[in-house]
Amino acid sequence: MPAPVGLHPGEQYSRATGLIYVFNLIVGTGCLTLPAAFAAAGWSLSAAGILLLALVSYMTTTWVVESMACANAINHWRRMKQLKKRGQVADELVNRTLENAEADQRATDTSEDQEDHEEDSPLITEGVIERTVGEYYAIQEQIEMGQMAALFYPKVWDKVFYVVLCIYLYGDLAIYEAAVAKSLRDSMCNYVPENCTETLLDDDKCFKDSDIKRIDIYRLCMAGFIGIMGPFVFFNLTKTKYMQILTTFTRWLAMGIMIAWAIVKLAQDQGKGHPPTADVTKLPQLFGVCVYSFMCHHSLPALITPVSEKKSILKLLAADYLLILMFYYLLAFTGIFTFAHLEDLYTLNFQPDRCKTGSETSIIVYCLQVFLLMFPVFTLSTNFPIIAITLRNNLKSLCLRENRRYSFFTSRCLFPLLAIIPPTLVGLATSDVEILVGITGAYAGSFIQYIVPATLVYYARKMTLQHIGMGVKNPFSAPLQHSAWIVVICLWAALCQVFVTLYLIEEYK
Template identity: 85%
Template sequence: MPNSVGLHPGEQYSRLTGLIYVFNLIVGTGCLTLPAAFAAAGWGLSAVGILLLALVSYLTTTWVVESMACANAINHWRRMKQLKKRGQVADELVNRTLENAEADQRSIDTSEDQDEHEEESPLITEGVIERTVGEYYAIQEQIEMGQMAELFYPKVWDKVFYLVLCIYLYGDLAIYEAAVAKSLRDSICNYVSPNCTMALNDTDPCFKNNSDLSRLDVYRICIVGFIGVMGPFVFLNLTKTKYMQIVTTFTRWLAMCIMISWAIVLLAENKGEGHPRFAEITKLPQLFGVCVYSFMCHHSLPALITPVNEKRSILKLLAADYLLILLFYYLLAFTGIFTFASLDDLYTLNFQPDQCHDAHISTFVYALQVFLLLFPVFTLSTNFPIIAITLRNNLKGLCLREGRRYSFFTTRCLFPLIAAIPPTLVGLATSNVEILVGITGAYAGSFIQYVVPATLVYHARKMTLRHIGMGVKNPFSAPLQHPAWLVLTCVWAAVCQVFVTLYLIEEYKTK
């Protein structure tokens, strides 16, 4: 657990800034695959489905926040026990200052019999705790999901969490590589089908005057080139800088606004060619995986929520954030499915320059098309090393024993290679970003977004009730407290994974 008891004022930020960070984290690569998933499942079914998934995602988010508060409370409880054993006053917990403790040692009873009794008794029976109720569940320490798993879960289950998290990060990296390589390939290749009558596939040539290289060949070359440039960063200690965040955020917002505005203009000019179906039940599992991935933020909530300087209304503000994101997704998806007759699995590819019909477009419009085409390259390239280093560190935590010495090759070379090679092989095997997003979201994503928060808050409530008691109320308690909601959420995740598996089997058979 972290040793610090709080963040310095300079490390904190306002609630608005925190919610912007949450918005930017959620609205990432997943939203670029939403329009295609909406078109496949039908606009009516998709509208209801994404609303339901947004509500469930918000519910599990509140459980993560409650678990964060419980983890802080347990750390507070343990720290106070240690201080009492040293004969220090309980008022020290209010001020959180060790230097002024010796002056008031007479205020507590430090007998050994009482200490032994307190090992099993809720600390709320001590009158001094009533003086610290306001800060007892305060979210002041940044306790990551893995640390909470180690604190609350029974033995072995924390390893299961780390394993699933690593699988999710592997999927993330594979999606990043495929999205970047597809964008680079489409910006390089200039071959068009005869008379521009057919859509291109992977077996078509890439260049007009050279049929030796297919589009799939160039895609794989881009994969190798991308990992050759970004792969070495996995061996380093790299952190995202403030300026990198600003540039990435600006680029993302600019690209999203351009795509939405472009589609709205085409619809206003009656140039929309999309005629999506109302519902297609068989494609619902595909939508599920994409939506789960598109609402994922749970694994990063401790890093985003803890620095917020005022957290009293954080659950309501998160609800507002989810509502804004849901409306944004509706706007992006509905404008896309009614504008384009067919949608690429990566929405930005629908805006690439049309070499058949756009011979006389203006330079400004062409520049916008190229910018949108390369948008995934700009944003995902900056995030790739960070995700890869996170995966590398989690793999070390999963496989290495703390305190044991390992060779230079094991610590500095082996785990970066284990983190970088598997997603590269997956990227070389398939360029279907939508399938990668669906699988990652439906399996590892649903486990992290649904099962982990439900089981984590269950064990967190049991531990805090046993050690702290019912007298201190958690101000960050989730709106839904009944255990039935936890069971229902886990059952929901299991049922959805079964349907996704059946869908993938059926898709494999048809191909």
């Protein structure tokens, strides 16, 4: 994923700024699908479920941070080995540890294998003074998850990581397109059924004096969106700092309005929501949405590396997760007790009331309703090219070989088209944002959030133990070090995928 927008290479920022970046990344538009999932699964089951998912997500986040430190340590170790061979290392400490490691290696290896084992001998043995900690495990070099996969994973498995990441990004783009097209359609359609409280379906009319269906307008809006934003994917585009500030301001203004609006309705005893206490059959739906709502792992290297002081970064990330959890509770609980029916995209619950005429709604309220209805259009339109370009670059890394020349069509046209066309076809096939979020979060999202961190940290610990040794402890080590936790998380990921698969089968029936 791209580095924080507006940040130049090598530039650093404070811990507070870094946590704001993480907060904004996690609390994206995916949280707009939370209230509907909460209402379906029940308020108590949802509260417990999202708490458990937040804890598991934080656990795997700490594993990503530990893997980042291990990757920095391995790269530093390799550079020091190269400098040692060239006779350019004057540091007495490093020379002594290298000599001790080589002496130990010669004592246990045969002379014919000595050269091969020299590369694998631990650089740091027990008893080395503590100042080497900062030299080897300091997170100074930005190493993306794909690079860590290539560094730590056995061959072929790093390709598997790229495939899953691309699938996840495809799902992201399909969600973006569906959310934007749905918001544009609902802002244009003016047909009101005889029973104005009746839920409109895709096959209903869009306009009063026309037989054009809502699904047709939805697809036209999606085609228009792709026609406008798609060409940017063919170029190297990054958001400006001011665009990000505007997007962030718009997002939090919309979130604040929705929460305040719901609280006012509840205070005036106008709440119409009566969610069940628990509905176990809807648990897979909740899991899919919540898994997506805590996703930040793929962007952690770009967000954490520039932080100037990382000493307490794991504790600060824990505080970030706690704040995000509280925000999700506030958004979801105010929504489920305010509205009798919750749309799969929460902003659609604030669209102008079809049962009231224009004269019955004040101008201020109407403007707020239109703003909330168009909120996904504002925010997702700026993010769409960035995600699509990220997907394009990952597809190139997966399919093209380095140091080989390709035709203009292959290098400049093919991969942007491959990034745009598949999610557009998915978006044209269904307008159900909640299903798209569930599928993306439960399958590709859970793999990146659970399986990848667990396997990365396993191989990272193994490699650093082999090359650097046990003498220096990683200051960014995750709280949970036992290998059994890695197995537990992998089983948890498999269970989540089974639940969501069963839910999708039932929905299809």
